[in-house]
Amino acid sequence: MNVEISGLTRRFGRTTAVAGVDLQAGPGVLGLLGPNGAGKTSLLRVMATVVPPTSGRLRLLGRDPGQYGPRREIRRRLGYLPQNLGYYPGFTVAEFVEYFALLKEMPAARVPAAVAAAVERVELGGKAKARLRTLSGGMLRRAGIAQAIVNEPELLLLDEPTAGLDPEQRVAFRGLLRHLGQRATVVVSTHLVEDVGAACARVALMDRGEIVFHGTPADLTARGQGHGIGDAPLERGYSAVISAARS
Amino acid sequence: MTAPRVPATARRRPATRRSGLASARLLRLELRHNAMLWMLPVAVALFWFTTYRKTMAMPPLWNLRAANMQSGALADFITPVVGAAAWMGSREARRHTTDLVTITARPRWARLLTTWAATTGWAIAGCLGCLAVLYTVTARQAGWGGPLWWPAAVVAASLAALSAIGFAAGTLVPGRLTAPLAAVAAFFMLALSTELIVGSQSYWQISPLVTGPWDAGPNAGVGTFYPYLPDLSIAQAMFLAGLTIAVLAALALPRGSGGRRLRAAAAAACAGGLVAAGTAVALAGTGKLDAHGMIAIPALHDAANDRPIRFSPVCSQTAIPVCLNPAYASYLPAVAAALKPVLHEIAGLPGAPVRISQAAVTYQQGAGNSVGASLAGPPVSGRPPVYHLLLPDQLPGPVTTVSELAAAARLTAGPAILASVMGDGPGASQAQHAVTAALVMAAGLPPHGIPPAADGQPGTPPEVTPGSPAYAAAQRFAALPASARHAWLVRHLTALRAGRVTLAQLP
């Protein structure tokens, strides 16, 4: 298992963003669904070692991120795309990806090839030398994905990765996710249930800081039969689980 | 998004070690996208406007120009450097990349250090470029000596320290107001540091703006007869290096900046830097003005710098040669021309000096920040006699142009030379006063004495009051043809000096 979470809690002041979450994930794509404010981003940030858990147990890639040395090893094998992507407008796409490749301590000799490959994978090869300030929102998002995958991470955490992507790019992105999930653990936080259905082998649903469902997309669909509200089976399953959790 | 055409490498690769190449590539990225690049034109423009033009207007003396360069370049670069460094320090917060960079493997301190290094690199490169231009032009103009490197080293060390302080401010307080307020605060503190200097044993002369006794300013009289003392520069460089290390090491202290060993090393480095800076301040407080016009710090002093510089003087082709230290060679034509009328009056007289030779100045610390300067020995010495000349620029005061200096030398040294030949001075006879005054008038100098403030030469003759018998005798003697005056002096100068000639006996 690349992700082992047990009783994990994260508080910000008086707000409990993540409340006693248990989760395990191995290689494959795990979708993380939930309404606004459910704690998805907070959970992802804890898993990305951006913030430490307030309590509970967390192991990533077989290591304890609470210790400096293991945490550094985890970060060499980690890729993360935050919900609000910060960037340096004067950097080109290639420079931006290269910057993070170097910060992730990839061997310097391998960086140019890895950067080129990552940029091609997100179909920004023609824009590799364009400055980030000139890119559209969707292209910026793809540049963010490129920096997350440049080191071929074993644990990839993506928060709203398809925001701003057009339908064709979203289809291509799902294919990339499935490919990455063959060897790595990919956790995708999204509002788009069709992304989850198309790319994810397993789904976790969060509400009010807790995981209220963990299973396959088919299981989620089944929960919605005759109970949920929505235009698609997964949407009905989603709403049914949320309603049940809140009642 | 496409499936990769390049086969994936092995999943479980060993831990990647940072390499020099990776650090160099990161540095290259930082250098290409650094705010200091935007600030360099501002700094260079300020350098040209305030420091370069003023320095080039000074005589081509290395000590003078290097001292002015040190103070001026620092004042010009401080606000752009501190502001740019603070701007770069706050970059991660302003660009909202904190989360992205936090989860990378490279220690936070190493990442910040790379950004700081890029900022400082551009700052130092820009400043040294300006210095190179200034030194190159000076090298073409100066007739003697060579570039002084300690002032350049102090400037470089200052920029590193200022950049570190600005960068730390931006990192700790990543607000929009941090960069401008840090820049102004640094400028204010640097200016304030010099206001607190009293005397030559002040701790505040550790300020890199200080190149010597503070209120004396850049002085053309130092570093020419005796070596330029690096004592104060060494203390300043030590202070700045210690400060830089302490500030940068402090950035590694917060949790998450690095591993335990790195943070322990940073704590030790921070302490060491503070000790070095404090020691340097204490050393500066032990410094004092030496006889040659520079700040000597006993613990850093090399006794070899107390030995005079060997040089071959440059001399004029006048009736009595005027010989100057080769550093002042550019002054020789103007000074010789200014003294020519005086030398014409005394050339060939018994007891007249065979040479007018520039001498070194002895400096003394006065009350507060005042500095006194005088000739080390008597104005005339040796057999045959040599007159020892001080150029006005060797004395504390504003730096003058060559023509201004020559005019001042004529007004101060001319009468003093005449008085020394005539034996005039306090206690001399009326006839001696009258003859000296007559020669002064004949040489075209003001007959009514020299204002005390302009009198830097020893042995300036007492004033002869208009309307007095001595003044009338002086006017008669001055009215004689030059050959008649000279012939009379050849016959009677010895008796005149002995006090055996009366006013009535003057022609």
Place this chain on the structure above:
Amino acid sequence: MRAAAPAGSARPARPLPGGTRLVRLHAISRRVPAAVAAIAACALGLRLALIGHWDSYGALQLPLVFEAASAMAITITTASPLGEPERAGGRWLPFLRLASAMMLTAAAAAALAAAGTGAHLAGGPLDVLRNVAGMTGIGLLCAAALGGGLAWAGPAGYLVAGAYALYTQWHGPALTTPWIWPARPPHDLGAAICAGLVFAGGIAVISVRGARDRADE
């Protein structure tokens, strides 16, 4: 999403007029409160510094440092964090920018002049007003060219030039051009005109165009 307003709640406070609310929100978006705090700190700093004895050109350079800091604080408020939505929002933006810059400049000049009241403020209130207005104008012009974030570089550079020009009044040759107005006497008309022109130009440009828009800041 549910409708709000539970029964029996207290009557809400009477809202401020729309214009006042707009001005207040605009000021908050531009970090005007922080700039006001910085200006107040500059005034306090000047007052404390004037307790000491400052000689010759130091007495004139000292207020210039605080005047420059105030001008930089005003310049920072030109940066807009909102970008295009604000520009497309309506016709009040130029007036808001104009009012913000004018009032902050007046506040800075008043605060620094007040700080010097009863102390030995070389140059007096006229000097303060001229210098603050002129340097603010430089900052506003830089904001239009470089963006609000980096616009402080203009007043920072001018501070060094002004301080040097003051120094040359004691160690000649003196710089007497009216374009370096800090080195001119307080009642010098040429210097006042130059500073006024720069201020007017900066105000005009920033009101009409605003700071160069870097929407990613």
